[in-house]
Structures are given as structure tokens and as C-alpha cells.
Amino acid sequence: MKGIERLVFVGLNGYAVALDRETGEIVWSNNELKSGYVTLLLDGDRLIVSTNGYIFCLDPLTGRVIWNNHMKGYGGGAPTALVSVRGQSSQVLTQQAAEATAWQAAASANHTTSHTTSS
Structure with missing residues (x-):
């Protein structure tokens, strides 16, 4: 099962x-x-x-x-x-997915910025 x-x-x-x-x-x-x-x-x-x-x-x-x-x-x-x-309704899941994507994009941008400024 x-x-x-x-x-x-x-x-x-x-x-x-x-x-x-x-x-x-x-x-x-x-x-x-x-x-x-x-x-x-x-x-x-x-x-x-x-x-x-x-x-x-x-x-x-x-x-x-x-x-x-x-x-x-x-x-x-x-x-x-x-x-x-x-x-959870599909609306809640869609909102959570959008928030996770935005957080990942912000984290990626911060990671790129920190590498650029420390070089």
C-alpha cells in the first residue's frame, strides 16, 4: 500500500x-x-x-x-x-508556491550580490 x-x-x-x-x-x-x-x-x-x-x-x-x-x-x-x-485549498497551495519562488529568487539575488561585492 x-x-x-x-x-x-x-x-x-x-x-x-x-x-x-x-x-x-x-x-x-x-x-x-x-x-x-x-x-x-x-x-x-x-x-x-x-x-x-x-x-x-x-x-x-x-x-x-x-x-x-x-x-x-x-x-x-x-x-x-x-x-x-x-x-489546504488549491488557493493556499498556489500562494505558498508563489511565496517560496519569491523567497528563492531573493536568496539567489542576495547570494549573487554577496559574491560580486566580496570579489
């Missing part, structure tokens, strides 16, 4: 799928979800999946359904926003 850090999760047309990060091979696929647009959130040791007005909680290592909730009366069929205090 692969560790969670070795997996990439994808939601497609009512499916949640885990892929091997290095090879792209399918590790598991769950077709128990209702069809439609799928939104995923990795929340620590749970994969939260929203599709067509249903919320599912999956084991991210196996794809097994831990629980589900029909969310009756909240609508369905539209993309869902999922946020967790433990997980």
Missing part, C-alpha cells in the same frame, strides 16, 4: 481516483459516487468528496466510503467549495 504522500487525487464525472504520483498509474478508483462534477479535499487522513448534492468521506489510501450525507435541501449539481482547517 502506498503512503498518502505518494498519491494524487482526481475527481472525474462521478469518480474519485487515486493515482501514483510518480507513474500516474491508478491505485484505486471509487465508482460508488453519484455522477456529476466532483470536488475533492484531502483533510488529513480523510478524502472529502462532493458530487451532485452528496458529500462522501473516503479513506484516501483505499477509496473505501467511510460515510456519506445526501445534504438534502442544499441543492446539487453545481461545483462545491470545500475548505478545512487541516487540509
Whole structure:
């Protein structure tokens, strides 16, 4: 069994799928979800999946359904926003990547400047 850090999760047309990060091979696929647009959130040791007005909680290592909730009366069929205090949304990850890139560029510029002035 692969560790969670070795997996990439994808939601497609009512499916949640885990892929091997290095090879792209399918590790598991769950077709128990209702069809439609799928939104995923990795929340620590749970994969939260929203599709067509249903919320599912999956084991991210196996794809097994831990629980589900029909969310009756909240609508369905539209993309869902999922946020967790433990997980990170793609916006947060994008911001962190931009900050890391800026920090690396500044560190590289400082390193070049220090070599130029000490020569």
C-alpha cells in the first residue's frame, strides 16, 4: 500500500481516483459516487468528496466510503467549495508556491550580490 504522500487525487464525472504520483498509474478508483462534477479535499487522513448534492468521506489510501450525507435541501449539481482547517485549498497551495519562488529568487539575488561585492 502506498503512503498518502505518494498519491494524487482526481475527481472525474462521478469518480474519485487515486493515482501514483510518480507513474500516474491508478491505485484505486471509487465508482460508488453519484455522477456529476466532483470536488475533492484531502483533510488529513480523510478524502472529502462532493458530487451532485452528496458529500462522501473516503479513506484516501483505499477509496473505501467511510460515510456519506445526501445534504438534502442544499441543492446539487453545481461545483462545491470545500475548505478545512487541516487540509489546504488549491488557493493556499498556489500562494505558498508563489511565496517560496519569491523567497528563492531573493536568496539567489542576495547570494549573487554577496559574491560580486566580496570579489
